[in-house]
Amino acid sequence: MDVTFLDGTAKAFALSGGVSGVPAANALQFNINIAQADKPTGADVSCKQNGVTSHYGNHIDIATDSPAMAAAVTIGQDSGYTAVRDVELPALQTELESLASSELPLLSKSSMTALASWKDSLELLSPTAKTVAETILGAETAADNAGKFLRYYQDTITTTATQTRFKELLHTSGLTDSVDTQVVPAGSVIKVDIGNSGVAGGYCLKLYTNADGSLEARVPTAATVATECTGAAEEKWVIDARGAVHNGARPDLCLTSSKPSAPTACDVANVSQQWRYQADGHLTSVLSPAKSMDLNRSTRLPFLYGTDFGKQPAMDGPEHKHSARPSAAGRGIPQEAG
Incomplete structure (x- = not known):
């Protein structure tokens, strides 16, 4: 690389012929450190091979009036x-x-x-x-x-x-109001596809364990809804003080506002696990406030869709009321709900 300076001088810097196993022609970036006080004005990249010099890329103009770099800070x-x-x-x-x-x-x-x-x-x-x-x-x-x-x-x-x-x-420890506080509440159901499912009251959102051991939240099929939506712990959900939705059978798992809305390990710093239960029944994402949880009928999985506040929500529940210490909820310990 040939570099010119404000005082009219020039200096050639040798560049590596490429990373091991990567042809030089595929190199995407070279880094050369030149003191700002030397006032470089421009640079050109060239390669000499078999007596023939070839130039690569365009000429690089370097400003000489850039503000000085901040002084180095020594730590440790x-x-x-x-x-x-x-x-x-x-x-x-x-x-x-x-x-x-x-x-x-x-x-x-x-x-x-x-x-x-x-x-x-x-x-x-x-x-x-x-x-x-x-x-x-x-x-x-x-x-x-x-x-x-x-x-x-x-x-x-x-x-x-x-x-x-x-x-x-x-x-x-101050995590509950009294020794009688229910630490993990029973929770309540989340009904899905209300008014469109053909099932009175809609389907229930349930935590399933797949054959490979993975977990997912989905609704049962029309053929099994009568025998599955029985109020089991896997069909109940709790929304805590920070807005995280926990499963009744696995309170350590929280629904994420993604596509689909999958259960993942509760993380107090994960804003994608925060929801707002609206007065009209919509469960709205804090991360994406214009979207709410709804059902993808083809996959039977909960998805995020644009919120239509003028429309009856396709999901109903869980009830949202928390009364225990907020510090408990801050660590993913669900509060009273349902």
């Missing part, structure tokens, strides 16, 4: 990480303050990473941001402890004694 070891903190904390503070009035403060994934990194520097945040941060971290700790309890006592979790201790842990 003796320099510490204050430079990174000074960039990330203000952004984190802004998001935390925006959640001050939220019943269920949920940070974005990147901000949760920043909070985990700087949880020992909360005194540098504003009082409002610090309060929200402490609420989120407290809920994280409480939910983690609940998870550890379940893993440790998984062999006896069905016994009355273990369930009593678990309810006490949830209450003392």
Whole structure:
């Protein structure tokens, strides 16, 4: 590559003949670092082979009046990480303050990473941001402890004694209002294709386990709807305080607003798992507010379609009412519904 400079000089830079196994003619990009202070003005790429020089591509003009690059920031070891903190904390503070009035403060994934990194520097945040941060971290700790309890006592979790201790842990951690709070509610059905199915009240949306072990939410066929829609746990759904729709048999799975709307592992930072249950019955995606869950009749799977608020929704349910601590819902623990 031949590079010209503002002072009239030029310099040739040797380029690699190509990545191993990739012909030079297929190379898409070359990277050469030249000091901005040297004021390069242009560049040309050429190749000399068997005494013949061939030029490739167009001449490259390089501006000489570009703003100077920001000074390098040294982090780690003796320099510490204050430079990174000074960039990330203000952004984190802004998001935390925006959640001050939220019943269920949920940070974005990147901000949760920043909070985990700087949880020992909360005194540098504003009082409002610090309060929200402490609420989120407290809920994280409480939910983690609940998870550890379940893993440790998984062999006896069905016994009355273990369930009593678990309810006490949830209450003392602030995840539930009382020891009598139902942690995983019974839920309610979601009826599909109302008015078009030929079945009174529509089909029920159900969690199925396929032959290969995969899971999907779909409706039964007309031939089996009478025997399948019986109110089983797989046919019931719970919408929690953040808008995630959990299955009654697998509350660790949440419906995603995709095509189709498949059950995936609940993730508090996944906005595609958030829904809004409208007063007219539409289940609207938070990620795509102009779309709601509806039925693809050919596949019998729930899909996202444009919302027509003037039309009777093809899906009805689940009932949406939450009363337990929002911190529990923030970790994917469903609240009372149905």
